[in-house]
Amino acid sequence: MELVLADIEVVYGKRTRNHAVRGVSLRVRRGETLAVVGESGSGKTTIAKVAAGLQKATSGTVAWQATGDGGVGGGPGGSPARRQRVHMVFQHPVQSLDPSWRIRRSVKEPLRYLGMADDEAERLVRRLIAEVGLDAQILDRYPREVSGGQAQRVAVARALVADPEIVILDEPTASLDQTVRGRILTLLADLQVRTGVGYLMITHDISSVRRLATRIAVMYRGLIVESGPAAAVLEDPRHPYTQALISAVPVADPRVRWDGVVALPRHPDGTLAVTSCPVPGSCHEHGPGLHEVGPDHVAGCTKAVDPQKAATT
Numbered sequence: 001m002e003l004v005l006a007d008i009e010v011v012y013g014k015r016t017r018n019h020a021v022r023g024v025s026l027r028v029r030r031g032e033t034l035a036v037v038g039e040s041g042s043g044k045t046t047i048a049k050v051a052a053g054l055q056k057a058t059s060g061t062v063a064w065q066a067t068g069d070g071g072v073g074g075g076p077g078g079s080p081a082r083r084q085r086v087h088m089v090f091q092h093p094v095q096s097l098d099p100s101w102r103i104r105r106s107v108k109e110p111l112r113y114l115g116m117a118d119d120e121a122e123r124l125v126r127r128l129i130a131e132v133g134l135d136a137q138i139l140d141r142y143p144r145e146v147s148g149g150q151a152q153r154v155a156v157a158r159a160l161v162a163d164p165e166i167v168i169l170d171e172p173t174a175s176l177d178q179t180v181r182g183r184i185l186t187l188l189a190d191l192q193v194r195t196g197v198g199y200l201m202i203t204h205d206i207s208s209v210r211r212l213a214t215r216i217a218v219m220y221r222g223l224i225v226e227s228g229p230a231a232a233v234l235e236d237p238r239h240p241y242t243q244a245l246i247s248a249v250p251v252a253d254p255r256v257r258w259d260g261v262v263a264l265p266r267h268p269d270g271t272l273a274v275t276s277c278p279v280p281g282s283c284h285e286h287g288p289g290l291h292e293v294g295p296d297h298v299a300g301c302t303k304a305v306d307p308q309k310a311a312t313t
């Protein structure tokens with residue numbers, strides 16, 4: 001199955017209208033990881049919430065399409081009674097768990113919601129807790145009694161317990177230290193191989209992108225300005241904004257985040273002053289639209305600058 005967002009617009013506020021997302025289209029397939037990257041305020045979390053059904057789009061559609069991989073909708077994959085289509089993992093794992101519930105209850109909740117009998121739910125919960133590398137004893141604890149890394153493993157177990165098609169990861173490792181971050185990324189990658197789950201990952205963290213992404217969508221001021229296979233976008237970025245983002249992060253230092261730390265130069269009106277931009281200031285509103293720059297690789301720049309050419313002009 002494929003989650004398809006088409007032409008999503010989100011405008012916050014009635015009086016002071018904030019056009020947070022402008023005509024965004026994307027798709028996430030089972031077994032794939034789409035990383036949505038871009039600086040703070042570019043609309044990534046809003047897109048994640050729309051995809052998860054937690055935020056209504058002002059216009060556009062969110063739909064599931066069959067891809068013939070036997071997912072939800074009567075195919076051979078999994079019992080529909082155990083299936084949830086989409087689940088979200090948030091940035092702050094401890095805060096995302098109800099403090100008054102033992103871990104067992106939090107992980108079991110999606111199954112209870114689906115009406116599963118308690119003994120079957122208990123069996124599944126124990127299996128998932130083992131799969132995320134935790135001891136079953138943790139089920140009797142409260143969130144305040146576990147570490148941030150353990151809480152994120154619990155959140156991943158809870159996200160996967162109802163066998164979703166897609167898990168939305170909103171900055172899944174941002175609040176964790178470097179070592180724990182690496183382990184959670186390994187866990188997410190393993191679970192994807194084992195279950196075929198698809199990930200829509202919102203992140204600032206370039207090491208997460210390099211590690212997990214099969215596709216990358218780059219957002220700038222509510223627009224997708226480039227998207228394509230991860231290797232193509234990382235190695236041959238074509239939009240000046242993507243080029244600026246990638247060149248601003250030294251590859252050798254995975255601790256450097258893709259945002260906040262990176263101060264990109266701006267014009268007084270807030271648009272980016274990217275030196276390789278061929279038509280500065282032309283991308284204010286809906287931009288020039290996306291066009292193909294490589295196999296399955298699109299960029300929304302009038303010239304979709306060739307980095308080598310840009311360097312010599």
Ligand SMILES: Nc1ncnc2c1ncn2[C@@H]1O[C@H](COP(=O)(O)OP(=O)(O)OP(=O)(O)O)[C@@H](O)[C@H]1O
Nearest residue numbers: 012013018020038039040041042043044045046047
């Ligand atoms: N509930 C809300 N009400 C009003 N404006 C909002 C709301 N949520 C987000 N916004 C605005 O929408 C724009 C996009 O925000 P969003 O959180 O989606 O961006 P982001 O790329 O996820 O940023 P960050 O990385 O900081 O979370 C921003 O201008 C933000 O201020």
